[in-house]
Amino acid sequence: MDQQQLPSEAGEVAKRHPEIWKAYAELGKACSEAGPLDKATSRLVKLALAIGAGSEGAVHSHTRRALDESLSPEALKQVALLSIPTLGFPQAVAALTWIEDVTDPAPADAARGS
Numbered sequence: 001m002d003q004q005q006l007p008s009e010a011g012e013v014a015k016r017h018p019e020i021w022k023a024y025a026e027l028g029k030a031c032s033e034a035g036p037l038d039k040a041t042s043r044l045v046k047l048a049l050a051i052g053a054g055s056e057g058a059v060h061s062h063t064r065r066a067l068d069e070s071l072s073p074e075a076l077k078q079v080a081l082l083s084i085p086t087l088g089f090p091q092a093v094a095a096l097t098w099i100e101d102v103t104d105p106a107p108a109d110a111a112r113g114s
Contacts, residue, residue, distance in 0.1 A: 040069065043062065043065060043066045043069055044071070044079055046062050047063065047066060047076060047099075050062050051079065051080060051091070052086075052087060054094075059098040059099060060098060060102055063099050063101075067102065076099050076103065077103070079099075080092050080095040080099055083095060
């Protein structure tokens with residue numbers, strides 16, 4: 001992920017500590033290349049991990065990146081639905097709404113470019 005794509009707080013840390021950001025980015029790349037999963041599968045796994053961690057920001061980020069990588073909104077929403085038996089209905093519904101923040105923005109959000 002490019003430093004400019006980071007949420008503001010993370011972007012500020014990356015600017016103040018570029019050596020840490022570089023090491024973090026290299027670790028992410030090494031982890032992605034450590035096994036046989038293709039890019040789409042890896043993105044779905046990362047989305048699932050973000051859902052499991054309850055991280056709205058990470059769910060938004062992985063959703064945006066997945067869409068940029070041509071994954072369908074339906075596939076991303078299915079990841080949220082798959083979390084129901086493991087994480088529970090409330091967490092899955094929250095995750096689904098976070099995904100839909102990106103895949104199905106409200107008209108006011110679309111007008112603002114959110």
